[in-house]
Amino acid sequence: MIVLENIRKIYGSGTEQVEALKSITLNVKKGEIYGVVGFSGAGKSSLIRCVNLLEKPASGKVLINGVDIQALKPSELRQQRKKIGMIFQQFNLLSSKTVFGNVAMPLMLDRRPGEEIKKKVHELLTFVGLEDKAGHYPEQLSGGQKQRVGIARALATNPSILLCDEATSALDPETTSSVLALLKKIRADYGITILMITHEMNVIRDICDRVAVLDDGRIVEEESVLNLFSNPKTDIAKNFVRTVLNDEIPVSIQSLINEQNQFHRIYRIVFKGEATSQPLLSTIAKKFRVDVNVLHGTITELQGVPFGNLVVDFTGTAEEVERAIFYIHQQQVWIKEVLPNAV
Amino acid sequence: MPFDWTAFWPQLAEAAKQTTSMVSFSLLFSALLGIPIGVILVVTRDGHILANRFVFTVLNSIINILRSIPFIILLVAIIPFTRLVVGTSIGTAAAIVPLVAYAAPYIGRLIENSLLEVDKGVIEAAQAMGATPWQIIWRFLIPEALSSLVLALTIATIGLIGASAMAGAVGGGGLGDLAITYGYQQFKTEIMLVTVALLVLFVQVLQTFGNILSKKIRRR
Numbered sequence: 001m002i003v004l005e006n007i008r009k010i011y012g013s014g015t016e017q018v019e020a021l022k023s024i025t026l027n028v029k030k031g032e033i034y035g036v037v038g039f040s041g042a043g044k045s046s047l048i049r050c051v052n053l054l055e056k057p058a059s060g061k062v063l064i065n066g067v068d069i070q071a072l073k074p075s076e077l078r079q080q081r082k083k084i085g086m087i088f089q090q091f092n093l094l095s096s097k098t099v100f101g102n103v104a105m106p107l108m109l110d111r112r113p114g115e116e117i118k119k120k121v122h123e124l125l126t127f128v129g130l131e132d133k134a135g136h137y138p139e140q141l142s143g144g145q146k147q148r149v150g151i152a153r154a155l156a157t158n159p160s161i162l163l164c165d166e167a168t169s170a171l172d173p174e175t176t177s178s179v180l181a182l183l184k185k186i187r188a189d190y191g192i193t194i195l196m197i198t199h200e201m202n203v204i205r206d207i208c209d210r211v212a213v214l215d216d217g218r219i220v221e222e223e224s225v226l227n228l229f230s231n232p233k234t235d236i237a238k239n240f241v242r243t244v245l246n247d248e249i250p251v252s253i254q255s256l257i258n259e260q261n262q263f264h265r266i267y268r269i270v271f272k273g274e275a276t277s278q279p280l281l282s283t284i285a286k287k288f289r290v291d292v293n294v295l296h297g298t299i300t301e302l303q304g305v306p307f308g309n310l311v312v313d314f315t316g317t318a319e320e321v322e323r324a325i326f327y328i329h330q331q332q333v334w335i336k337e338v339l340p341n342a343v
Numbered sequence: 344m345p346f347d348w349t350a351f352w353p354q355l356a357e358a359a360k361q362t363t364s365m366v367s368f369s370l371l372f373s374a375l376l377g378i379p380i381g382v383i384l385v386v387t388r389d390g391h392i393l394a395n396r397f398v399f400t401v402l403n404s405i406i407n408i409l410r411s412i413p414f415i416i417l418l419v420a421i422i423p424f425t426r427l428v429v430g431t432s433i434g435t436a437a438a439i440v441p442l443v444a445y446a447a448p449y450i451g452r453l454i455e456n457s458l459l460e461v462d463k464g465v466i467e468a469a470q471a472m473g474a475t476p477w478q479i480i481w482r483f484l485i486p487e488a489l490s491s492l493v494l495a496l497t498i499a500t501i502g503l504i505g506a507s508a509m510a511g512a513v514g515g516g517g518l519g520d521l522a523i524t525y526g527y528q529q530f531k532t533e534i535m536l537v538t539v540a541l542l543v544l545f546v547q548v549l550q551t552f553g554n555i556l557s558k559k560i561r562r563r
Binding site: 052054077078079080081082084085086088090091092093094095096097105106108109153157163 | 462464465467468470471472473474475478482483486487489490560
């Protein structure tokens with residue numbers, strides 16, 4: 001659907017040259033919600049702008065539905081862009097036009113007949129839940145409402161791709177959730193492929209299927225969201241995961257870890273999917289002569305799959321604890337002893 | 344010798360008419376030239392929709408040169424050209440040519456400034472929508488800047504009223520001419536005061552009207 005091959009983007013020239021994207025290759029499948037996460041300055045906004053050529057890559061290929069869009073003539077590129085909707089962090093609505101006028105704009109540019117425009121805009125505003133705001137001006141709307149107008153506008157030409165440029169970064173958490181829910185609905189109802197860039201890991205967790213971690217113009221890790229959250233490999237990915245799944249051990253528990261001995265051992269247990277539905281810890285407490293105490297942890301849902309990360313204190317004889325650990329291993333649950341001064 | 348006011352009023356009315364016609368015609372022509380100049384100065388900038396360094400540099404320099412010539416010199420220097428265009432270098436019609444030469448680059452700059460205020464994100468959204476450069480100018484840039492464009496044109500109009508007074512020097516007539524030839528040169532202070540008061544009134548009315556219109560557009 002969206003294929004980027006060895007995309008490089010360079011700003012400036014001579015000694016001032018900055019390489020914003022260093023050979024980016026990625027492939028977003030049809031109907032997928034694909035997230036690119038990175039800190040500011042990582043090259044996210046250059047990357048998303050290469051997809052509709054708002055930025056021209058220095059080298060590399062951009063294929064949209066198999067079409068090399070860099071080979072298109074300006075007029076063909078404009079037609080192609082109508083098939084790629086885009087929403088922005090700052091919404092970028094026309095302040096001089098009403099909600100209706102904003103959503104109608106892409107259709108007016110296409111010279112569609114007035115009746116058709118009216119019908120389509122009404123349909124879109126109903127879809128985003130703003131049918132009663134058609135006559136309002138953007139300045140009369142809240143941030144979340146503005147982004148809904150932006151979404152309605154982006155969908156006006158029935159695009160097959162939606163690009164989201166930090167679309168929820170200017171919104172409060174509650175509004176973010178409602179906008180994300182709307183994006184999910186768009187994918188479900190229209191089968192649109194969504195590529196989003198963000199620095200908010202909770203956005204990735206809430207709606208993405210796959211995620212790429214961008215750092216200094218390179219994709220350092222690309223995974224399904226579940227895999228990235230359960231097993232981030234690079235430090236930067238770990239840091240991002242930590243922003244929403246806090247697996248750092250609090251100081252109060254750290255002291256317990258330093259005091260652990262052979263009868264009193266602390267483990268980190270990470271489990272996902274099926275494993276969370278088994279009463280693992282209570283089974284262990286019954287099966288073995290071990291006391292189980294959950295010290296710290298989170299259980300969350302990723303792509304509809306439960307995911308847990310717990311720090312557990314096992315108390316018992318060394319032998320019994322070993323047996324319990326062995327049992328846990330057999331349940332396909334990731335477990336590792338937490339050593340003093342380790343995280 | 345007491346001043347003959349009865350003969351003065353029709354003279355004042357005639358002068359006001361001349362000023363109005365000089366200002367409105369020169370405003371019309373200079374806006375017709377200046378608005379496209381402003382638009383071109385914006386869209387040919389680096390990184391803009393029709394970026395073209397050559398066009399921008401040339402146009403920018405021409406505007407700067409024209410803008411640096413004092414109006415009183417421009418007025419005289421342009422006489423051969425005026426003769427070519429209107430057939431004479433004296434009278435209200437002849438005054439319009441130097442006024443346009445003066446105001447068009449000025450309006451170009453004012454329009455440029457107004458258009459530069461338009462949020463870059465809006466232009467980006469327009470491009471992402473597949474708008475043509477022409478559509479971006481007409482449907483995005485100008486409507487978004489309209490309220491500020493009205494204020495810019497108000498400033499230009501008031502500038503033209505001032506310049507039209509000097510255009511009296513080439514026999515253009517008008518209120519400024521009246522104030523200078525009767526009031527200033529013949530020491531008839533009353534005439535000068537009345538004429539200047541009328542000019543102040545013109546400016547007040549125009550600025551108020553411009554402000555209201557601009558506000559109305561913004562509020563819409």
